[in-house]
Amino acid sequence: MPIPLDGPEVLNREFLEIRARLLQIAASLDRMDRAAGTVRSDGRLQQIQRALAILQGSAADRVEQIQLVFSRPYEANWKATFARDRTKS
C-alpha cells in the first residue's frame, strides 16, 4: 500500500519528536551511570545496546528486529517438551 507522505515530509514532521526521544534515552543511560551500583552485566542493558545498534543500521525492518531483541526465542519442539514433562510428573 502506498504511503501518502514522502520521506522529507516524514522527517519534517517527526524530527523534533525523534530528537526528544533520543535525548530521553541518552538521559536514562547517563542517569544509570551517575547512580550508585552497576548494571553493566544486566541482560536488559545488553538488550538496549543491541537495539541501539540496530537503530544505526539501514535495514527496512528495524522495528521488527528490535521487537525480536526483546523477545524470548520460539522453540519449535515445545509440544514434545511439554509432553515429556507430563510423562515425568
Add this chain to the structure above:
Amino acid sequence: MYYFDPHIHMVSRVTDDYEMLAKMGCVGMSEPAFWAGFDRGSVDGFRDYFRQLTEFEPKRASWYRVQHYTWLCINAKEAENVSLSREVIAMIPEFLDRPGVLGIGEIGLNKNTKNESIVFGEHLDLAMKTDEQILIHTPHLEDKYQGTRMILDMLCDDSRIDHNRVLVDHVEEHTIRAVLDEGFWAGMTLYPVSKCTPERAVDMVEMYGPERLLVNSAGDWGPSKPTAVPDFILAMRLRGHPESLIRRIVYDNPLRFFSGSRNFDFTPPEVYQAAGL
C-alpha cells in the same frame, strides 16, 4: 466517523466513559472476558461475571446508544488452575445462547506454560463443539513472540478450525505477518507503553493493508486509554489516508468479522437516524 471498538473491558470503566466514547463516534464494542486483577476462587465467581457481561454492561452501554457484545472464557492468567478452568469451561454453555455473546474469548497464553496450553486447547474444543467464533489474547512483552507462535501451532494443527472465524489480538510488528499469512484476523491493541502506538498501527496498515485487520483500545483497569481508536483515526488522517480506508478498518472490518457469530445483531446508526431517534 462511526467506529467499533472490538476489544474493550468496560466492566473496569465508569459510565462516563460510555458517554465519552459515544460522543467520539463509538457505536459498538465487544468485551472479552479477562482477568479481574485477582484470581477468582470459584466457578460461581465466573458465573456472576458472565451475568455482568451479558446483562448489565449491554444495558449500561444502551443508555448512550452503544451496542455491547461479549466473549466468554476463563483467561490465561487463571488457567494455571486447571481444575477450576475445567469447571468454568463446563459452565460457559449456560450463556452461549444469550443475546450479544459472540463466542469464546479472550483465550490464549500468558507465560506460555503447559497448563495454559492445556486450558487453551480445551477452550478450542468447546468452541468447535458449539460452533463458536474465537477471540485470542497473545502474551505481553518478551513472551509475545514465543506465545503467538505456540498459539498458531495449536490453531493450525486443529483441522476443525476455520481460520476466518478466529481473531488473534495484540499483534505487533514481529507477530502480525504470521497471523495474517495463516488466514486469521489480526487485532492491533493501542496501549500507552506495553503494546502499540497509533502511529505504529498506521505503519502496519501501510505495510500489510487493511484486509482482516482490526484496531482496538483494550481499555481496562490498568494504564490504558479507552479513546485509543479515535487516536488511531486521527493518526490515519494526519498521515493522509482516505476516510474510506479508515472506515474499513474501524467499522466495516469489525462488522464483517462479528457477522460470523450467530448472536451478532447490530443496528447501524443510520437506522436510528432514519427513524428520527
